[in-house]
Amino acid sequence: MTPVVAVNGVTINLGGRPVVKQVDLTVDVGEFVAVLGTNGSGKSTLVRACIGLVPIDAGSIELFGTPLAKFKSWHRLGYLPQRSNATSGVPATVYEVVMSGRLARRRFFGGRNQADLEAVIEAVERVGLTDRLRDSVTELSGGQQQRVLIARALAAQAELLIMDEPTAGVDHANQESLAELLGGLVREGTSVLLVEHELGPLQPLIDRAVVLRAGEVVYSGSVDGVATHEHAHMHPHTGQPTKPGSLSGEGIWR
Amino acid sequence: MIPDLLDYDFMRRALIAAFLTGLTAPAIGTYLVQRRLALLGDGLGHVALTGVALGLLTGIAPLITAVVVATIGALVIELLRAYGRTSGDVALAMLFYGGIAGGVLLTNLAGDSAATLQAYLFGSITTVSNTDLWIVGILGAIVLALAIGLSPQLFAVCQDEEHARVSGVPVRLYGILLAVLAAVTITVAMRTVGLLLVSALMVVPVATAQQVTRSFRTTFFTAMVIGLFAALSGVVTSYEINTQTGPTIVMVALVAFALTTPLGGVIRSRRHRRLAHQLDSE
Numbered sequence: 001m002t003p004v005v006a007v008n009g010v011t012i013n014l015g016g017r018p019v020v021k022q023v024d025l026t027v028d029v030g031e032f033v034a035v036l037g038t039n040g041s042g043k044s045t046l047v048r049a050c051i052g053l054v055p056i057d058a059g060s061i062e063l064f065g066t067p068l069a070k071f072k073s074w075h076r077l078g079y080l081p082q083r084s085n086a087t088s089g090v091p092a093t094v095y096e097v098v099m100s101g102r103l104a105r106r107r108f109f110g111g112r113n114q115a116d117l118e119a120v121i122e123a124v125e126r127v128g129l130t131d132r133l134r135d136s137v138t139e140l141s142g143g144q145q146q147r148v149l150i151a152r153a154l155a156a157q158a159e160l161l162i163m164d165e166p167t168a169g170v171d172h173a174n175q176e177s178l179a180e181l182l183g184g185l186v187r188e189g190t191s192v193l194l195v196e197h198e199l200g201p202l203q204p205l206i207d208r209a210v211v212l213r214a215g216e217v218v219y220s221g222s223v224d225g226v227a228t229h230e231h232a233h234m235h236p237h238t239g240q241p242t243k244p245g246s247l248s249g250e251g252i253w254r
Numbered sequence: 255m256i257p258d259l260l261d262y263d264f265m266r267r268a269l270i271a272a273f274l275t276g277l278t279a280p281a282i283g284t285y286l287v288q289r290r291l292a293l294l295g296d297g298l299g300h301v302a303l304t305g306v307a308l309g310l311l312t313g314i315a316p317l318i319t320a321v322v323v324a325t326i327g328a329l330v331i332e333l334l335r336a337y338g339r340t341s342g343d344v345a346l347a348m349l350f351y352g353g354i355a356g357g358v359l360l361t362n363l364a365g366d367s368a369a370t371l372q373a374y375l376f377g378s379i380t381t382v383s384n385t386d387l388w389i390v391g392i393l394g395a396i397v398l399a400l401a402i403g404l405s406p407q408l409f410a411v412c413q414d415e416e417h418a419r420v421s422g423v424p425v426r427l428y429g430i431l432l433a434v435l436a437a438v439t440i441t442v443a444m445r446t447v448g449l450l451l452v453s454a455l456m457v458v459p460v461a462t463a464q465q466v467t468r469s470f471r472t473t474f475f476t477a478m479v480i481g482l483f484a485a486l487s488g489v490v491t492s493y494e495i496n497t498q499t500g501p502t503i504v505m506v507a508l509v510a511f512a513l514t515t516p517l518g519g520v521i522r523s524r525r526h527r528r529l530a531h532q533l534d535s536e
Contacts, residue, residue, distance in 0.1 A: 074422030
C-alpha cells in the first residue's frame, strides 16, 4: 500500500545552514510514527516541510502518493502546530476555532452543514471541553487552549494526523487522556506522525520511533530501542509498557 | 430636526455614504485587528492621499484614482510582507511617509495648496456628489459581500495562517484580498471620515465590541452596529454644531468606547466568578 507520508533524501537549509540532512521517513497506513530529538535537532522543521510549511532544498516528499507540490487533498490530514497561541486580536469561541478545522472539507462560499457541526461537537467532546464550547478561547488555561487546537485537528476527521508536540503544556492526567484518544483513533485506522520532545503516556502507542540529531537520522526502530540509545533529553519509561486494549476513541479528560 | 436634515440633498447623500462607511470599515477592521494589522488601514489611508492628489492633477475623479493607488499600495505591502526582508511595520512606515509626501507634492504640482486636501483628510458632508455615491455604493456592496461571504476563510487565515495553509486555503491570496478590501474600504470612507481618520472607524468599534463579546461572529456584527451608529450620529452632529465629519464621527466612536469599558469590566468579572464557581463545584 502507498505510504501516507514518504520523505526521500530531504535536505533543508535555513539561513544557509543545513537543518535537515538527507533524511528518509515513511509513515504507512495506520502507523503511529514519532520523530524524536532535542531542540534544534530539526525534527519540527522536517515535519513542517512534510506539509509544505518549509521549502526543501533537495529530495522529495509525497503525501498519499502525490508529490507535495501537486497535493490538493488537504481534507485528508489534520494538523496541530507546535504550541502556537490559540488566541488572536479578536475573541473567538472554542466552537469557532474548532470549526476552522473543517475548512478543507467545506465548499467555497458555502455555509457549514450538519456533518461539520457534528464533527466539531464530537471533537470538542473528545477533548472534554463541551461545557466550554461557547466560551472565548482567551478565557481558557494554556493546557485547555492546547486541547482546543487538538480538537481543531480532530475535527478534520483526517486519515493522517500530524501533531507537533501535542503534550506541551498539558498536565499528566490530560496527557493520558490524549494517549487514550489517539490510541482509539489509530485502531480505527488513522495514521499519526508525531513530533515529541518527551514521550510520556504516548509511548505505548508508538509503532516506530525516528530519532534525529543535528538534522540526521541516528535511530529508526521500535520505541524500546530508543532507551538503549543514548539521549540526553529522552526519558523513556523503564517498565514494560502495556498497549491499551479496551479503549475507544473517547478520552477521559480531567 | 432629522426630517429637516433630510430636506437637503447633500445631507441625504452624506447620510447614505455614512451608512456604507459605518458598515464596511468595522467589517474589514475586525479581520485586520484579528490579524494584528490594526494600523494597515492608516498606512493605506496615507497612500490613498497620493491617489487623491493624482486625481486633482489629472482631472480624473479623485475617488477613482484613490482606489487605484490604494489598491496598488495594498498589493505592495502584502508582497513586502510575504517576500521581502522588510518587516511589516517598517513597510507600513514607508507607506505612511511616502503617501503623505507624494500627496502634498502632487497637489502642489497641480497648482493647489495643501489646504485643498482638507476635505479628503478629515471628511466633509457637503462634497459627496451623485457620482461619488454610486461608486461608494458599488464598492461598499462588494466589500460587504466578500467580508461576509468569505468569512470562514478570512477568519481561518487571520486566526492561524499556518493552520489555514495546511487546510488548503491559498493564504497568500487571501492576505492580498484582505489588503485590497481594506484599500477599497478606505476609499469608500474617504468622503465621510477622511483618510487620516478612517483607520479609527476600522479599529475603535472593534475594540468597543470586544469589551462585551466572546465570539468572533458577535464581535464582527456588533462592531458594524457601533460603526453605523458612530457614522450616522457623527454626520448629524457635525451638521448641527458645524464641525468636520471625520473628527466628529471618531469622537462619537471613542465616547462609545469609553462608556463601554466599565461595562466590559463588570461582564468579565462576572464571567470569572461564574467559571470559578463551576470549578469549585466540579
